[in-house]
Amino acid sequence: MVFHxxxxxxxxxxxLYLSEDSNHEKAYNQMESNKNEIxxxxxxxxxxxxxxxxYKKGIEFTKEVYRDLITNKNVRNFYxxxxxxxxxxxxxxxxxxxxxxxxxxxxxxxxxxxxxxxLAFDERMIxxxxxx
Numbered sequence: 001m002v003f004h005x006x007x008x009x010x011x012x013x014x015x016l017y018l019s020e021d022s023n024h025e026k027a028y029n030q031m032e033s034n035k036n037e038i039x040x041x042x043x044x045x046x047x048x049x050x051x052x053x054x055y056k057k058g059i060e061f062t063k064e065v066y067r068d069l070i071t072n073k074n075v076r077n078f079y080x081x082x083x084x085x086x087x088x089x090x091x092x093x094x095x096x097x098x099x100x101x102x103x104x105x106x107x108x109x110x111x112x113x114x115x116x117x118x119l120a121f122d123e124r125m126i127x128x129x130x131x132x
Contacts (some may be wrong), residue, residue: 007040007111008075009120010103013049017065018056023121030119040114041069042078044106078110099124108132 015023016031046069054062069075080088092105100108104125111118112132120126 004037005114005116006037007107007116007118009107010045010048011121012119014052015121039075040078041075042110044103048103
């Protein structure tokens, strides 16, 4: 059996969990259509997502989202090794006219490494994926 793997990005997760976000319905529908797929959530993206949600909705809401993410059987937490972190930094510094965050680069890196798709709403990142 071959599993389809998807890498989650902060832009997607924020839209998924914030009902007032302009991409909420789209994120919800995408998550529903991929509910049987394995998703990868890196430590860097988890931390960034929790930080943004805390700013926008407070710590109690953020705790609920955290519990939801860590108990979801289809979400696999991914922790970068020191070598992978170095590779991500190298790539981050190599990109000319970089308009991507370090976290964005880490999502692209993980997607390329795992031969996976990305769930994201960051157009710059989606364009950059095609260049790698």
